[in-house]
Amino acid sequence: MARIPASYLTNRMITLVLTVLIAATLIWIIPRLSGLDPASAALGRMAAGGGSVANADQILAQLRETFGLDQPLLVQYLLYIKNTLTLDFGLSTASFPTPVSAMIANALPWTIGLMLISLVVTFIIGNLLGALMVWEHTPRLWKAAIPVAMVFTSVPPILSGLLLMYVFSTQLRWFPLSGPYGLNVEPGWTIDFAGSVLYHGFLPALSIVVVTFGFWALGMRGLMITVQGEDYTTLAKAKGLRPRYILYRYMIRNAILPQITAFALKIGMLVAGQVLVERIFAYPGMGKLLYDAILTQDYPVIQGVSFVIILMTALAVFLVDLIYPFIDPRIRHGG
Amino acid sequence: MTILDLKNVSIDFPTSAGVVHAVTNVSLSVGKGRRVGFIGESGSGKTTTALSAMRMLASPGFVAGGEIHLNSLPQSNLLKLGAEEMRRVRLSKISYIPQGAMNSLNPVMRVENQIWDGIVAHEGGVPQDELRRRSDAALASVGLDPKVVAPLYPHELSGGMKQRVCIAIGVCLNPDLIIADEPTSALDVITQRHVMQTLRDVQAKIGAGLILIGHDMGLMAQSVDEIAVLKKGELVEFGPVRQIIETPEHPYTKELISSVPQVGGASFLDPAPAAPARGDAADNGQPLLELRAVSKRYGSVTALHPMSFTLDGEVPKIISIVGQSGSGKSTMGSLMLGFNDPSSGAVLFKGRDINRQSADEALSFRKEVQAVFQDPYACFNPFYRVNHALKFPFERFGLSRNAAHTREAMEEACRAVGLAPETVLGRYPHQLSGGQRQRLIVARALMLSPKLLIADEPVSMVDASLRATILKNIHDLKDRHGISIIYITHDLATAYHVSDYVMVLHKGHVVEAGPPREVIGDPRHAYTQLLISSIPWPDLDRDWGSSDDARAALDRLEQLEGRPETILRGDIPGFTLSQG
Numbered sequence: 001m002a003r004i005p006a007s008y009l010t011n012r013m014i015t016l017v018l019t020v021l022i023a024a025t026l027i028w029i030i031p032r033l034s035g036l037d038p039a040s041a042a043l044g045r046m047a048a049g050g051g052s053v054a055n056a057d058q059i060l061a062q063l064r065e066t067f068g069l070d071q072p073l074l075v076q077y078l079l080y081i082k083n084t085l086t087l088d089f090g091l092s093t094a095s096f097p098t099p100v101s102a103m104i105a106n107a108l109p110w111t112i113g114l115m116l117i118s119l120v121v122t123f124i125i126g127n128l129l130g131a132l133m134v135w136e137h138t139p140r141l142w143k144a145a146i147p148v149a150m151v152f153t154s155v156p157p158i159l160s161g162l163l164l165m166y167v168f169s170t171q172l173r174w175f176p177l178s179g180p181y182g183l184n185v186e187p188g189w190t191i192d193f194a195g196s197v198l199y200h201g202f203l204p205a206l207s208i209v210v211v212t213f214g215f216w217a218l219g220m221r222g223l224m225i226t227v228q229g230e231d232y233t234t235l236a237k238a239k240g241l242r243p244r245y246i247l248y249r250y251m252i253r254n255a256i257l258p259q260i261t262a263f264a265l266k267i268g269m270l271v272a273g274q275v276l277v278e279r280i281f282a283y284p285g286m287g288k289l290l291y292d293a294i295l296t297q298d299y300p301v302i303q304g305v306s307f308v309i310i311l312m313t314a315l316a317v318f319l320v321d322l323i324y325p326f327i328d329p330r331i332r333h334g335g
Numbered sequence: 336m337t338i339l340d341l342k343n344v345s346i347d348f349p350t351s352a353g354v355v356h357a358v359t360n361v362s363l364s365v366g367k368g369r370r371v372g373f374i375g376e377s378g379s380g381k382t383t384t385a386l387s388a389m390r391m392l393a394s395p396g397f398v399a400g401g402e403i404h405l406n407s408l409p410q411s412n413l414l415k416l417g418a419e420e421m422r423r424v425r426l427s428k429i430s431y432i433p434q435g436a437m438n439s440l441n442p443v444m445r446v447e448n449q450i451w452d453g454i455v456a457h458e459g460g461v462p463q464d465e466l467r468r469r470s471d472a473a474l475a476s477v478g479l480d481p482k483v484v485a486p487l488y489p490h491e492l493s494g495g496m497k498q499r500v501c502i503a504i505g506v507c508l509n510p511d512l513i514i515a516d517e518p519t520s521a522l523d524v525i526t527q528r529h530v531m532q533t534l535r536d537v538q539a540k541i542g543a544g545l546i547l548i549g550h551d552m553g554l555m556a557q558s559v560d561e562i563a564v565l566k567k568g569e570l571v572e573f574g575p576v577r578q579i580i581e582t583p584e585h586p587y588t589k590e591l592i593s594s595v596p597q598v599g600g601a602s603f604l605d606p607a608p609a610a611p612a613r614g615d616a617a618d619n620g621q622p623l624l625e626l627r628a629v630s631k632r633y634g635s636v637t638a639l640h641p642m643s644f645t646l647d648g649e650v651p652k653i654i655s656i657v658g659q660s661g662s663g664k665s666t667m668g669s670l671m672l673g674f675n676d677p678s679s680g681a682v683l684f685k686g687r688d689i690n691r692q693s694a695d696e697a698l699s700f701r702k703e704v705q706a707v708f709q710d711p712y713a714c715f716n717p718f719y720r721v722n723h724a725l726k727f728p729f730e731r732f733g734l735s736r737n738a739a740h741t742r743e744a745m746e747e748a749c750r751a752v753g754l755a756p757e758t759v760l761g762r763y764p765h766q767l768s769g770g771q772r773q774r775l776i777v778a779r780a781l782m783l784s785p786k787l788l789i790a791d792e793p794v795s796m797v798d799a800s801l802r803a804t805i806l807k808n809i810h811d812l813k814d815r816h817g818i819s820i821i822y823i824t825h826d827l828a829t830a831y832h833v834s835d836y837v838m839v840l841h842k843g844h845v846v847e848a849g850p851p852r853e854v855i856g857d858p859r860h861a862y863t864q865l866l867i868s869s870i871p872w873p874d875l876d877r878d879w880g881s882s883d884d885a886r887a888a889l890d891r892l893e894q895l896e897g898r899p900e901t902i903l904r905g906d907i908p909g910f911t912l913s914q915g
Contacts, residue, residue, distance in 0.1 A: 231439040232440055234391070235440070238389060239452070239453040240456055240457060241452060242422070250441050254441070327443075328443060329442070329490070
């Protein structure tokens, strides 16, 4: 296996930067097409809060200056690009004057923790079950049970979340109802805190796993059927290899390849979170941040979150491009 | 001393439409160190019978009756073994060399690992250097250099190399019986001879019995000691190869033997009562097809070196282009169909450059130049009935007067290729056999009354007994319907019988050209000679050479690199060829 050639790496990096730049530009343009004025919106909220506002014109001008809206469009754009690339998304309009980057920095670890764990768990369980649906040595009971379990795939996560909350929190009282960690622990790198986080994260993660594993299982099933019909699977059997070895090294090993691409795309998307799952479990992640920002027309936050989503997707695709030749020898860097 | 005994074996496939008796009452034995050929058409049960000895029947098939004994086992009845016991028998006692050489190796594993995992599955923990020593020995025994090949991935090997790796896997545990399922059907004749002789050599060395499954009587005659002829799941004839080939008793065996086209000898097509068909007098004196110094490069690879020819359409002719895979013959076909632009030169149809036509001219070009391709399975849209494939171009080109007329034309075309319209029309492609589908493709082309037909390997994927029929259909297009044909093939024997003129292509050069009786009957160029000596045919007294000869021949082929001059062996009226 050759090392990654420099020309290929440069090529992919340029693509990565261009993708991110174009996406950032679109994020900047689209809200401006709506014609809404964030300064007026902020003033409106002040007025709604205080009954009336004195010196409205001065405050409006002050707000415009603070937000940089008095500058020419090109200057605004260049400033925006510079800020975005340094991950400075400005100040939230709804929770003025909190910096957006701080809000994202607070929310991102929660989402990445919850979503990455549930995605990895779903990926493993889903693909394994999908493979078992096809494998000829799967016990009959499993073969019958897996398709039944697929019924959950058609349940929206919000319903599965509510159902799990009802059963495990309200009735059985095994798990807490909401929040990212218990009120009795101090956030910090302690075992108590970590335990509390895992304990609180269990139900939201489970509600996502239960409804999304079918996506992987069904995809894997189709791929496995193809691989099962391949001559190399027949030859593997004719070589007298052990059934489990054939399953892992010949069948799953080949069938999993397209699933890995899908996995990378999902990593990007997971930052957006399962918005409603975070909402019902009152989980302070990116999904909840985005949801609240949309309700309060908090453009800087929406832009910041969108940018992070794009950045993650582009990075994940970039990484897959780099590692793919190492997992599939038929693909070469460059070439 | 026999190694394998089949006693009254019957194999059933229960389906929703009732039980299919794939194999009925087959009894035969394979002697130690003997080679037995299983021959028959697709669906004759030859592979099913052989796979039953490995207990690897495709679901839902099962052995409904009889016994299968492998005599080297203490408990010889294979059907009585448990799943784990059977697993231990595979590869160590009975090994299998699969048909699809292209796809038989795990694409994500190195060659050596695929030999090691077989050894480890049967012998448990074997030290790494011992594994390497044995995989190297196995690869060397099939004529592959272990240093080069062992660490490669399958996609880095040619078809012939992959098939030899499969043989290396099959012999690495010195089995008592080797089952080779059409091991060379995807290879060209030169590679076929090399692989077949390698297989014979290693089999003789380890003294294993060999079951060779195939449909080519010629290959059988050159490769086995005994032949079992199967038809529709029944063993119709079984005996020593000389007796089967020279004094066949069953009519089906005779048919199989006579369906092998041989160079020389009686025409294997029924000489058609040649109604002197004439093509159109060429439009304003322009030739039907002309290539002017056409060449094709893909990146730095030259697929076709500059060549020119002129084919007039006054008297229809069949021009054969023969060569191995990679010789540039299919590139020529796609250039003539206008699917590819030439890198230099021009392709002219009736005096017009086919890559510079107006939309109207392009449409009429598409009607007048039709194609038949290799894979009759891939040529139909599986979601439509076959009528659609026949009807659509006919209506699209405005040839149809009304629905009844279309129907009439479809039925007539079916009859012209020897198909009963009521049995094929209205059915879906998957309900028809490969031969029926390929004949429908010919019928579809015929409905448009083209001037030129380009047939790219039209019979390489159909059973030997049907080849003659389809080639006869194509031949009739020339004789009865006045269509000129470019016949692209790797099969020199069929080219010998159908064509008026043959061009032999090697690495993008025409190395030899002329009437088939000269070029194929008495080849002068080393490459043509090699091709012809590699063809297996049912003649037991013919020396097919040893595997060393075959390897030497392959080496000679390498040294033929870049010999641009063509050996011209005579002309026929209405066709001229020149290199450059």
